[in-house]
Every structure is written in structure tokens, then in C-alpha cells.
Amino acid sequence: MxxxxxxxxSVPGSMVxxxxxxxxxxxxxxxxxxxxxxxxxxxxxxxxxxxxxxxxSFFEWNGLNNADGTSSAKWIGLGNYVELLDDEDFYTSLYNNVLWLVLYLLAVPAGLFIALFLNQTVTGMRIYKSLFFFPFVISQVVVGLIFSWFYNPNFGIVGEVWRFFGAAPPSILGDEDLVTYGIIFAGLWPQIAYCMILYLTGLNNVSPDQVEAGRLDHAKGWKMLWYVILPQLKPATFIAVVVTVIGALRSFDMIAIMTQGGPYGSSNVLSYYMFEQALSEFGFRMGYGSAIATVLFFIMLFFISYFLWSMYQDEKR
Amino acid sequence: MFPTPIEKSSPGIQTTYKVFLPIALFIWLLPLLAIFMTSVRSAGDINAGNVFGWPTSFQMLQNYVAVFTESEATTYFLNSLKITIPTVILSVAMACLAGYALAIYRFKAALPLFFIFVAGNFVPFQILMVPVRQLSVETGLYNTVTGLVLFHAAFQTGFCTLFMRNFIKALPFELIESARIEGVGEFRIFWHLVLPLVRPAIAALAVLIFTFIWNDYFWATVLTNGEASKPITAAMKALNGQFVSRWHLVSAASLLAAVPPVVMFFLMQKHFIAGLTLGATKG
Incomplete structure (x- = not known):
């Protein structure tokens, strides 16, 4: 350093x-x-x-340099973006991103629900809370592996349950219509745990006076939750939404582990599609990949700006 | 307290709650339990289709040892440590300095800089991928532990600075002011006065960054290609290949990869949660 x-x-007081x-x-x-x-x-x-x-993203480039050391990139202006407009796989990925975003946000109410369920002082509650939080600590790679196993129609739990009811088990990760839902469901597992812990901490700080005042006004159950508790949980909700939105748009690990975007690109999202185009056996299309990344970046920038704006409003106070 | 404490409800409801609690936990952790049960079975069990029944023999120790003896897992684990620990030290150190500057000094650029750190922390990895990989290749850092450490440290500095700045901002400013009047130098104020006070924040960041970096998959895939510097998470796929359809070993390896962050979490739970819920408690 x-x-x-x-x-x-300097010594304070010296005149010169x-x-x-x-x-x-x-x-x-x-x-x-x-x-x-x-x-x-x-x-x-x-x-x-x-x-x-x-x-x-304005170049056509395979990531290599020419023999004389100069870059082999070729300027094509908006060429990559024009190509994106006609790219079926790009639209599939974009659609799946929207699906992720919407369904992933279920983690917020689900986390709140579990937090309310666990916000008691029964013996051993601390251990229960820790164990409920457990999935968040595990890497997404391992979560992906666990769920690939869980979904396996031959020896996974899903197969077992379906056979128990006498039905032929579906191959969730092999079915174009089910695969994205299957991965999102797996992704929700750790994310719900994260939202839960945010809400548990929030509930800890709910002012008992206000709850008491609410009770005196005969607020109960849902009404109490909606009018007294939730407003006090606003900071927790804000963070839960931020991390869930960012998490949804960043989803990569689970897709890479569980399906690699398949079958036939049906579970692709922009983050994985970009990687596939720029850095996989399908080719090194750095320019095209960068164009996809730029699109994703601007989608996220929209949310980031909103979050920063909210934080700025807080700062000013 | 909300919801109403269960002790205030009827004994019937109390019992129902106490019975339902472990059941709920069991369902919640079912995917994890399933993979654990697989990891303690023998290969024979799995081949015979006995995946959910009681194992004919418990081979926990054999299976878990086999992960290390029959693959490069030891190298991968060491790599994970070699990547994770320096990253934690570097990013937390930089964030202490930067957070201190952004919280204590009043200058015009402070807030915009702070927001740049916050925003940078939220960008998609893919927008950084091509240039960072290119930079690593050109500087010879591609496929090295150092390359991963430098990138991770830089990226995590965003989050750490956000955390540190808010933590230091909440300290009483008079402390620093009176030290200045006493004529204490700026760095000495930071080192002797502020640093001891932010120890809880350092602990929280350290466990959190440890977990984030240990669990990283994307950058380990983008910035390495050989075995030599791959951490355990990125190597899971390779291990999958090496243990073709030996599911008991695959599941044992996955669980082993999850152990360090889990241990970290249980040892430092308070700090961990304090880190995650940053700001969620104020207001």
C-alpha cells in the first residue's frame, strides 16, 4: 500500500x-x-x-489476431444487430428471460411466506432457520446437479412419484415445453431461501408497539400483514426484489449445468446464448456475442437505473 | 411480534405446528437428501435400481475417499482455495480504503463514484466477458489462478465498497473530526481509528465474498481451459465425465464441493446474515 x-x-499554530x-x-x-x-x-x-x-459488437471477429499481430476484426456497423432481428434463437432466449424474470419474482412472496411460518420461538428454531436457508449457500452448479438428479425420470424422485401414481414419468429436462419451467423451479429453491432470510431479519425489526396498536384497532391476519407489517418490511422487500431481478437476468450456471440451453435451444437465455455464440464449440463469434451481451446489458441497465434512483432518493433524505 | 407467537394459541395448534415443522423441513430439503442418500450407496445398489430403498451397505467413507483418489479433485479443491482466499483479502482491503474515502470526505465526485461502484456490481457478466478474456490472454493471465483472483477482486470491490461505505457512514463522524483537530494524519485515522471499528463489516464481507467466489462457475469457465487452474465448481462437469454413470461418486463430489461455504455459513452465521441483509434492517 x-x-x-x-x-x-504539521504542528498546529505555526504562522508561516x-x-x-x-x-x-x-x-x-x-x-x-x-x-x-x-x-x-x-x-x-x-x-x-x-x-x-x-x-x-460493431465488428465481425473470431477473437484471433492476424499473423502480423493486428486484430482480424472487420467493421460491419449494425450488422450484428440486424442479424439478431432475424434470429429465432435470440427470440427464444429473450422470451425465456422474461419467463425467468416473472416467475423468479415468486421467490419474494414465497420467501415472505416461509419467513412468517418460521418467525416463532419454538425450541430449536434457530437450527430450523439455518437449515431452511441452506440451499442458498450451495453453489448453483451443485443445485443444478441436485435437480438434474431430482428430475431424472429413471431414478429421480420425480420419476418415483409419477410411477407411484401409475403414470409414465415426464422427462422434464428433455421436454421443450417443460424444460425452462423445470430450471426456474430449481433456481427458485435457493432464491426463496435468500428472500426468506431478508424477511426474517426484517420481521425481527418490526416495531412491537405498532403491532400492539394494530391489535387494539382489531387488525388481524391479512389486514395486519398488509397495513401494519408490510409497510415496515419495505426495505427488505426492496432488496429482495433487487437481488431477484438481477439474479433472474444473470441466470447462467444452472442452464449450463442442467441443459446447456437444450433441447434445441429451448431453454436458452440471453446470458447463455451469448456464451454459446462467443465461446463454445459452435464458434467464436465475438462480435455477435457482444451484440447479445449489449442487448442484455441495456435490459439490465433499465433496472439498475431504477434501483440507483431509489437509492438516490434515500441518500437525499 | 408478528405473526402472533404460537405459545398464545391453543395446545392443538401448537402441536400441529410442532409436527408440521420437521415435515416442512424434510420436503424443503428433499432434493438434497436424495443426493445424499445416493452418495452413501454402493455401485451395486444403483445398478440394481435400488435408489430410494434402504442401502444394502453404507459406503459413505469409501465413496467420499474415492472422489479424491480416483480423480484430480484434490487439485481442484486447492485451486478453489488459492483463488478464493487472496480474492477475499484483496477486495476487502480495497473496499475498506475506498469505502472510507466515500463515506468520510465531502467532495463532489463522492456520490457519483459510489453509484458507479454499485451499478458496476449489477452488470451482466457477459458484457465483460470478451474484453476481460482478451485482456487475460494478452497479459498471460489466461488460465492462471492469478488471472481469476485479479478479476474477482476487481469485480467484488463494487459490492464491498457499497457495504463498507454505508457501514462507515453510520459511524459517529465526530470521532474523525476530533482526531483531525488533534492533528492526526489521514491514514493514521483510517488505520488506528476506523479500521478497528469496522471489524464486524470486514467479517461479514469476508464470509460473503468467500461464498460468492467459491461458488463462481462462469468466470472459472471463461478464464481457464486446462485442469491446472480450474476450481472445484468449474471442474464438476469434468468430474461428471470421469465418473460416467457412477452416480454415487458424482453425488459425493457435488456434496463435497458444497462443504466449505456451508461450514463457513454455520461458523459465521451472524456475520453472514448481516452481510446479506445489508440495509434491510434500517428504516
Missing amino acids: SVTALPET DNRSWYQRNRLRVAPWLFLAPAIIFFTIYVIAPIFQSIWT
């Missing part, structure tokens, strides 16, 4: 300002010294790549 060598501050430039300006300079490592890292690995990706 370079900042360790800062000079000591013979302090060094740094000492005179330290309140203006110091924050930038503290920020320098973070800004440098973040610029190189996060900020700059965003613009580079958008720039790349």
Missing part, C-alpha cells in the same frame, strides 16, 4: 504556512489516494470492458 508513507501533519503541498491540500488529495486502488481495478476490469464490448 503506497499510502503508508504519508508525512506527518511552510507546509508541503500535500499537507495544505490533504483533505482534497487524501480521498483520491484511498480510492486509487479500487478505481484502477474497477476501471480496468469492469468499466472499460463495458465500452469495449459495445464497440466489439
Whole structure:
């Protein structure tokens, strides 16, 4: 850390300002010294790549350089975006992204429901809460494997249950119409756990006075929940929605593990489709992949702006 | 307290609740239990189709040891540690410095910078993928542990800075002001006064980032291609291939990959939850 060598501050009270430039300006300079490592890292690995990706999306490029070391990228302007407009797989991915977004948000009420169920003080409750939270700690790769196993028609639980009722088990991950729902269902498992923990913490901080006042006004059950409890849980709801929306649009690991976008691209989402185009055995179409990433980026930017705006309103208060 | 404490309801409801609780937990963890039951079976059981019945023999130890002896799993686990631990140290250190600057100093760029860190933390990975991979290839960091560490540290700095800045902002500002009047240097204020106070935040971030990085799959896939620097999550697919249809080993390996974050969570539960619920408790 370079900042360790800062000079000591001057003796207060000396009349002639013979302090060094740094000492005179330290309140203006110091924050930038503290920020320098973070800004440098973040610029190189996060900020700059965003613009580079958008720039790349105007090129046709296989990611390789020519023999003389120059890039083999060829400028095609909006060519990649024009191609996207006619790309069936792109629309499938986009549709699946919407599906993810809508269904993934079920994690928020489901998490609230479990949190209400668990917000009691029975013996051993702490352990129950921890175990309910468990799925969130496991990596999505493992969750994907667990559910591939769970859905397996031959020896998974789903197969077992269907056979118990005398029906032929469906191959959920092999069926074009069911596969996305199957993956989203698996994805909901850890996400519900996350929302649950947010709400459990929120419920902990609900003011007992207001609950008491509500009771005196004969508020009960749903009415109490809707008019007294939920308004107090607003910060928890905000974070739950933020992380769920971002999580839905970022979904990648489970698709990569469970289906690789199949069968026939029917479970693809933009994040995986981009990867498939830019970096898989199907080819190294860096420009086309970047165009897909740019579309996804602007979809997410819409939500990010809304979140930042909400945070900014909070900051101002 | 909401809902009404169960002790205030009739004994019938209380008993129902206490009976239903373990059942609910059982259903909730059913997928996990199923894979665990598979991981303790013998190969014979699985081939004979005995996947849900009582195992003919418990082979937990054999199966779990076999994961390490019959594959490169040890290398993958070590790689995961070599990637995760330096990332945690680097990103938390940078975030302490940056969070301190953004919380304590009043300068025009503070809020816009803060929002850039927050926004960067939410962008889709795919918009970074091609340039970051290209940069790694050009600098010789592709397929190295260092390459992954540097990227992860940079990316996580966004989230960590958000967390640290809010935590430091909640500290009493008079402390810092009086230290300044005493003539204490800016870095000494940070090091001797603020850093000891943010220890809980450091703990929370450390467990959280450990879990995030340990569980990362995308970047490990994009920035490595060989076995030498693959962490365990990215290697699960390779292991799947090596253990073709030896389901007891596949499931044992998956569960093993989940162990470190789970241990971390149970040891540091309070900090972990404090980290996740950032801001959810205020207001």
C-alpha cells in the first residue's frame, strides 16, 4: 500500500504556512489516494470492458489476431444487430428471460411466506432457520446437479412419484415445453431461501408497539400483514426484489449445468446464448456475442437505473 | 411480534405446528437428501435400481475417499482455495480504503463514484466477458489462478465498497473530526481509528465474498481451459465425465464441493446474515 508513507501533519499554530503541498491540500488529495486502488481495478476490469464490448459488437471477429499481430476484426456497423432481428434463437432466449424474470419474482412472496411460518420461538428454531436457508449457500452448479438428479425420470424422485401414481414419468429436462419451467423451479429453491432470510431479519425489526396498536384497532391476519407489517418490511422487500431481478437476468450456471440451453435451444437465455455464440464449440463469434451481451446489458441497465434512483432518493433524505 | 407467537394459541395448534415443522423441513430439503442418500450407496445398489430403498451397505467413507483418489479433485479443491482466499483479502482491503474515502470526505465526485461502484456490481457478466478474456490472454493471465483472483477482486470491490461505505457512514463522524483537530494524519485515522471499528463489516464481507467466489462457475469457465487452474465448481462437469454413470461418486463430489461455504455459513452465521441483509434492517 503506497499510502503508508504519508508525512506527518504539521504542528498546529505555526504562522508561516511552510507546509508541503500535500499537507495544505490533504483533505482534497487524501480521498483520491484511498480510492486509487479500487478505481484502477474497477476501471480496468469492469468499466472499460463495458465500452469495449459495445464497440466489439460493431465488428465481425473470431477473437484471433492476424499473423502480423493486428486484430482480424472487420467493421460491419449494425450488422450484428440486424442479424439478431432475424434470429429465432435470440427470440427464444429473450422470451425465456422474461419467463425467468416473472416467475423468479415468486421467490419474494414465497420467501415472505416461509419467513412468517418460521418467525416463532419454538425450541430449536434457530437450527430450523439455518437449515431452511441452506440451499442458498450451495453453489448453483451443485443445485443444478441436485435437480438434474431430482428430475431424472429413471431414478429421480420425480420419476418415483409419477410411477407411484401409475403414470409414465415426464422427462422434464428433455421436454421443450417443460424444460425452462423445470430450471426456474430449481433456481427458485435457493432464491426463496435468500428472500426468506431478508424477511426474517426484517420481521425481527418490526416495531412491537405498532403491532400492539394494530391489535387494539382489531387488525388481524391479512389486514395486519398488509397495513401494519408490510409497510415496515419495505426495505427488505426492496432488496429482495433487487437481488431477484438481477439474479433472474444473470441466470447462467444452472442452464449450463442442467441443459446447456437444450433441447434445441429451448431453454436458452440471453446470458447463455451469448456464451454459446462467443465461446463454445459452435464458434467464436465475438462480435455477435457482444451484440447479445449489449442487448442484455441495456435490459439490465433499465433496472439498475431504477434501483440507483431509489437509492438516490434515500441518500437525499 | 408478528405473526402472533404460537405459545398464545391453543395446545392443538401448537402441536400441529410442532409436527408440521420437521415435515416442512424434510420436503424443503428433499432434493438434497436424495443426493445424499445416493452418495452413501454402493455401485451395486444403483445398478440394481435400488435408489430410494434402504442401502444394502453404507459406503459413505469409501465413496467420499474415492472422489479424491480416483480423480484430480484434490487439485481442484486447492485451486478453489488459492483463488478464493487472496480474492477475499484483496477486495476487502480495497473496499475498506475506498469505502472510507466515500463515506468520510465531502467532495463532489463522492456520490457519483459510489453509484458507479454499485451499478458496476449489477452488470451482466457477459458484457465483460470478451474484453476481460482478451485482456487475460494478452497479459498471460489466461488460465492462471492469478488471472481469476485479479478479476474477482476487481469485480467484488463494487459490492464491498457499497457495504463498507454505508457501514462507515453510520459511524459517529465526530470521532474523525476530533482526531483531525488533534492533528492526526489521514491514514493514521483510517488505520488506528476506523479500521478497528469496522471489524464486524470486514467479517461479514469476508464470509460473503468467500461464498460468492467459491461458488463462481462462469468466470472459472471463461478464464481457464486446462485442469491446472480450474476450481472445484468449474471442474464438476469434468468430474461428471470421469465418473460416467457412477452416480454415487458424482453425488459425493457435488456434496463435497458444497462443504466449505456451508461450514463457513454455520461458523459465521451472524456475520453472514448481516452481510446479506445489508440495509434491510434500517428504516
